[in-house]
Amino acid sequence: MIVNGTNGPAETQGDPPRRHTLAIQVDNRPGVLARVTTLISGRGFNIDSLSVAETMDPEVSLITLIITGSPRIISQIIKQLRKLINVIKVTDLSEMDYVERQLIMVRVKAEDQDSRSEIMRLCKIFRAKVIDVSLKSFTLEITGGSDKMAAALSLLAGFGIEEQVSTGLTAMTRSFQQKQAPKGS
Amino acid sequence: MTKLSGAQILIECWKKEGVEVVFGYPGAATVEIHHHLEESPIRFVLCRHEQAAVHAADGYARSTGRPGVVLVTSGPGATNTVTGLAGANMDSVPVVVFSGQVARMLIGNDAFQEVDIVGMTRPATKHNYLVLSTGELAQTVKEAFYVAVSGRPGSVLVDLPKDVIGGEADFEYPRKVALRAYRPHLTPHPRQIMKAAKLLVSAERPVVLAGGGVISSGASEELVGLAEALEIPVTTTLMGLGGFPGSHRLCLGMPGMHGLYRANMALQNADLILAVGARFDDRVTGALPGFAKQAAIVHIDVDTTSIHKILDVDIPLVADARQALMALTAEIGAAPGIDAAARGAWLGRIAAWHARAPLSYSQDPEGPLLPQFVIEALYRRTQGKAVICTEVGQHQMWAAQFYHCERPRQFISSGGLGVMGFGLPAAIGAQVASPTATVIDVAGDGSILMNVQELATVFQESLPVKVAVLNNGSLGMVRQWQDLFYGKRYAATILSDSPDFVKLAEAFGIRGFTASTPGDAESIIGQALSHPGPALMEFRVSPTELVFPMVPAGKAIDEMILARPGDPGDGPEPPDGGAADPEERGPDTDALPEDGGDS
Ligand SMILES: Cc1ncc(C[n+]2csc(CCOP(=O)(O)OP(=O)(O)O)c2C)c(N)n1
Numbered sequence: 117m118i119v120n121g122t123n124g125p126a127e128t129q130g131d132p133p134r135r136h137t138l139a140i141q142v143d144n145r146p147g148v149l150a151r152v153t154t155l156i157s158g159r160g161f162n163i164d165s166l167s168v169a170e171t172m173d174p175e176v177s178l179i180t181l182i183i184t185g186s187p188r189i190i191s192q193i194i195k196q197l198r199k200l201i202n203v204i205k206v207t208d209l210s211e212m213d214y215v216e217r218q219l220i221m222v223r224v225k226a227e228d229q230d231s232r233s234e235i236m237r238l239c240k241i242f243r244a245k246v247i248d249v250s251l252k253s254f255t256l257e258i259t260g261g262s263d264k265m266a267a268a269l270s271l272l273a274g275f276g277i278e279e280q281v282s283t284g285l286t287a288m289t290r291s292f293q294q295k296q297a298p299k300g301s
Numbered sequence: 302m303t304k305l306s307g308a309q310i311l312i313e314c315w316k317k318e319g320v321e322v323v324f325g326y327p328g329a330a331t332v333e334i335h336h337h338l339e340e341s342p343i344r345f346v347l348c349r350h351e352q353a354a355v356h357a358a359d360g361y362a363r364s365t366g367r368p369g370v371v372l373v374t375s376g377p378g379a380t381n382t383v384t385g386l387a388g389a390n391m392d393s394v395p396v397v398v399f400s401g402q403v404a405r406m407l408i409g410n411d412a413f414q415e416v417d418i419v420g421m422t423r424p425a426t427k428h429n430y431l432v433l434s435t436g437e438l439a440q441t442v443k444e445a446f447y448v449a450v451s452g453r454p455g456s457v458l459v460d461l462p463k464d465v466i467g468g469e470a471d472f473e474y475p476r477k478v479a480l481r482a483y484r485p486h487l488t489p490h491p492r493q494i495m496k497a498a499k500l501l502v503s504a505e506r507p508v509v510l511a512g513g514g515v516i517s518s519g520a521s522e523e524l525v526g527l528a529e530a531l532e533i534p535v536t537t538t539l540m541g542l543g544g545f546p547g548s549h550r551l552c553l554g555m556p557g558m559h560g561l562y563r564a565n566m567a568l569q570n571a572d573l574i575l576a577v578g579a580r581f582d583d584r585v586t587g588a589l590p591g592f593a594k595q596a597a598i599v600h601i602d603v604d605t606t607s608i609h610k611i612l613d614v615d616i617p618l619v620a621d622a623r624q625a626l627m628a629l630t631a632e633i634g635a636a637p638g639i640d641a642a643a644r645g646a647w648l649g650r651i652a653a654w655h656a657r658a659p660l661s662y663s664q665d666p667e668g669p670l671l672p673q674f675v676i677e678a679l680y681r682r683t684q685g686k687a688v689i690c691t692e693v694g695q696h697q698m699w700a701a702q703f704y705h706c707e708r709p710r711q712f713i714s715s716g717g718l719g720v721m722g723f724g725l726p727a728a729i730g731a732q733v734a735s736p737t738a739t740v741i742d743v744a745g746d747g748s749i750l751m752n753v754q755e756l757a758t759v760f761q762e763s764l765p766v767k768v769a770v771l772n773n774g775s776l777g778m779v780r781q782w783q784d785l786f787y788g789k790r791y792a793a794t795i796l797s798d799s800p801d802f803v804k805l806a807e808a809f810g811i812r813g814f815t816a817s818t819p820g821d822a823e824s825i826i827g828q829a830l831s832h833p834g835p836a837l838m839e840f841r842v843s844p845t846e847l848v849f850p851m852v853p854a855g856k857a858i859d860e861m862i863l864a865r866p867g868d869p870g871d872g873p874e875p876p877d878g879g880a881a882d883p884e885e886r887g888p889d890t891d892a893l894p895e896d897g898g899d900s
C-alpha cells in the first residue's frame with residue numbers, strides 16, 4: 117500500500133504530515149469507541165488526543181480525535197471511519213474555523229513566598245484556578261486551546277511541575293466560517 | 302403478539318430472510334438453537350471444523366449471491382471462524398456467523414468457553430454485534446443480514462449470549478432497519494458518467510479491468526454490452542474471473558503477478574483504464590510507480606475507500622457497478638463513433654503480444670505429467686462448465702489461467718486473504734447451492750490437508766464433489782520463490798511424506814483415483830466425472846513446474862519472467878517490426894524480491 121503516513125509504516129510520497137482535529141459523531145452504544153480506535157491503531161497510527169462525550173442527542177456521542185498525518189492518510193482514515201456502520205458523521209475541523217478547548221490539572225512547586233505570588237499572578241493571566249493548596253504546592257486547573265496550554269505549561273515549568281494530567285481536546289466549529297485560512301484557536 | 306424463545310426467534314428470523322441452509326458445528330452454548338432448528342425446514346450442514354463451516358457458507362454465498370449463514374458455539378467454536386470471516390470480508394462475500402456466548406452475567410469472568418469474539422473479529426468483519434437482550438434479537442438479525450449484503454458486501458458476526466437465546470420476547474420481524482449512519486451509495490453521479498463516457502469514447506487504447514464487484518453486483522451482461530459497443534478489451538482479476546466470458550474475443554484473461562502477458566502489456570500501454578469493482582490489489586498492479594503510466598483511470602466502486610486508496614484516479618465513480626455500467630452505456634448511446642482505425646491497431650498490438658507469449662506448456666506424452674495439462678483435461682472433459690473451487694498455490698494460478706470460466710460465480714477462490722484450505726469447504730457450499738452441477742475443488746497436496754476432514758461432510762451430505770489434487774510433493778508456490786529468488790534452498794517446502802490420497806479418500810467412503818501419466822490422467826478424469834458420487838483424483842505431477850508469467854515482487858507488471866531462466870523462451874522475442882513498443886522492458890530474471898512478500 118502506498119497509503120502509509122510518516123506516523124505509520126513507510127511513506128512513499130505526498131505532502132508533509134499535519135495535525136488534524138476530527139469530530140466524529142457516532143451512535144452512543146457500547147463498543148463504538150473501540151471500533152474507531154481499532155481502525156486507527158490497526159493501520160499503525162497513533163492518536164495524539166481523544167475525548168468522548170454524549171451530545172445533546174443522547175443517542176449520539178461525539179469523539180474528538182487528534183491525529184497527525186499526510187493529507188492522503190487522513191483522507192483515507194476519514195473514509196474508513198465513515199465506512200464504520202456506527203459512524204454518523206466525520207468532520208475534519210482542520211479544514212474549517214473552529215474553537216478547541218482542553219482542561220489540564222497541574223501541581224507546581226510553590227514553596228517560598230516569591231513563587232507563590234508569581235504563580236498567582238500567572239493564574240490571573242491564564243484565567244487558571246487554584247483547586248488545591250498545600251504548604252509546598254499549588255494545584256491549578258487551566259482550560260484553553262492548545263497554544264494557551266503550551267504557553268502556560270512552559271511558564272509553570274520554571275517553578276517545577278510535580279504532576280500533570282489532562283483531558284483530550286474537544287472542539288466545535290465557529291458559527292461564522294471565514295472563507296480562507298482555516299485555523300483552530 | 303406471541304412470545305417466543307430467543308432460539309425460536311432466531312430461526313423465525315432466518316426463515317424471514319429466506320435462509321435455506323445453515324453451516325456449522327454445535328456446542329453447549331448453541332444446543333438449544335439446534336434443538337429447534339431440527340424441526341424447521343432449514344437444512345443444517347454439519348461441517349467438521351468451524352473454519353470450514355465459514356468457508357462452506359462463503360462458497361454457498363459466492364455461488365448464489367445470497368448470504369451464507371453459519372452457527373457455531375462459543376469459545377473455540379467462535380475463534381475457529383476468524384480466518385473464514387476475514388477471508389469472506391476481504392473478498393466482499395456476504396456471510397453471517399452466529400456464535401454462541403456465555404450468559405450475560407458471566408461475560409468478562411473468564412468463564413468456561415468465553416472469549417471476546419466481538420473484540421477479536423472487529424477488524425475481520427464488516428460489522429459485528431453482541432446481542433444484549435432477547436427483545437433486540439430480531440432487529441439485530443435483520444440488521445446483520447442487511448449490512449452483510451448491501452453496499453460492498455462482507456462478513457458479519459452476531460454473538461448470542463446463552464441466556465439471550467434462552468430468554469423470551471414478543472416476536473415481530475422488523476420491516477426495516479434503523480441505521481441512521483449507513484446508507485450505501487449506489488447511483489452514479491450523472492456528471493461523472495458524462496465525463497467517463499467522453500473519455501471512453503475518445504480513448505485510443507482503452508482496457509477494462511474487471512474485478513469481483515462485477516460479479517457481486519450482477520453486472521456481467523452490462524459489461525459485455527459496453528465492451529462490445531466500444532470494442533474495449535477486458536482483463537478480469539482473480540476475483541473477476543467469469544465476470545466476463547473467458548472465451549470472448551475481447552477477453553484478455555487475468556492480469557498481475559501471474560497474469561497473461563497480453564493482459565499486463567495492455568494495462569501498461571493503455572491510455573485509459575476503466576476499473577469496475579476492482580481495488581488495485583498489489584498482486585494486480587505490481588510496483589505502483591511503474592503501473593500503467595500512460596493511462597487515465599476511471600474507477601467504479603461501491604466502496605469509497607477503495608477509490609484513491611492505491612492510485613490517484615481521474616474519474617472516481619462511487620456506485621453500484623451494474624448501475625454505473627448501465628448509465629455509461631446509456632450515455633454513450635447506440636453509435637458511439639469510436640476511432641475504428643486506432644482501435645483496430647490497439648487490438649492488433651494486443652494480439653501480437655499474445656502471439657509472442659501465449660500461455661503455454663508442452664506435455665510430453667511419455668514424460669512427467671504436467672499440472673497445466675491436468676487443468677486443460679478437466680476443462681475439456683467438463684466442456685468448461687464445471688464450478689471450479691480452488692485452494693491456494695500454484696494449482697490455483699493454473700486453474701485461473703487454464704480453466705476459462707464463461708459465467709459469473711463459476712470460479713470460486715480465496716483472493717484477498719489467500720486461504721489454503723478454502724477450496725474443499727467452498728466446494729461443499731457450492732454443491733449444496735447447485736446440487737446437480739459438477740463442482741471441482743482444484744487442490745494442492747499441501748492445501749488439501751488443511752481442511753481434509755471435510756471429506757466426512759461431503760460423504761455424510763452425499764455431495765458429489767470432485768477433488769483434483771495436483772500432487773507436486775511440495776508447497777509449490779513457496780518453493781517457486783525459493784527456486785527463483787532464494788538460491789533453490791527448499792526450506793520447509795518439501796512434502797515428501799504425504800498420505801496415500803487414494804486410501805485417504807476411501808477411508809472417508811469416497812472413491813479415490815491416482816494418475817501419473819497423461820493417459821492415466823485422462824482416464825481417471827473420465828471415471829471420476831462419470832461416477833455419480835464424490836471422488837478424489839490424485840495427479841502426481843512434475844514437482845519442478847513453475848507458474849509463468851511471473852512478475853517478481855517490487856517489479857512493474859511488464860517486467861515478467863516468462864519461463865525458467867535458461868529455458869528456451871525465457872524472455873519475449875524482440876518486438877516485431879522493431880519500434881512497436883518503445884515502453885516495453887525485457888524480463889529481468891535476476892530480479893530479487895524487494896519486500897520478501899509472501900505468495
Ligand atoms: C493458511 C495458509 N498458510 C500458508 C500460506 C502460504 N502459502 C501460499 S501457497 C502455499 C503452498 C501451497 O501448497 P500446495 O497446496 O501444495 O499448492 P501448490 O503451490 O504446490 O500447487 C503456501 C504455504 C497460505 N496461503 N495459507
Ligand SMILES: [Mg+2]
Nearest residue numbers: 745746775777
Ligand atoms: Mg503442492
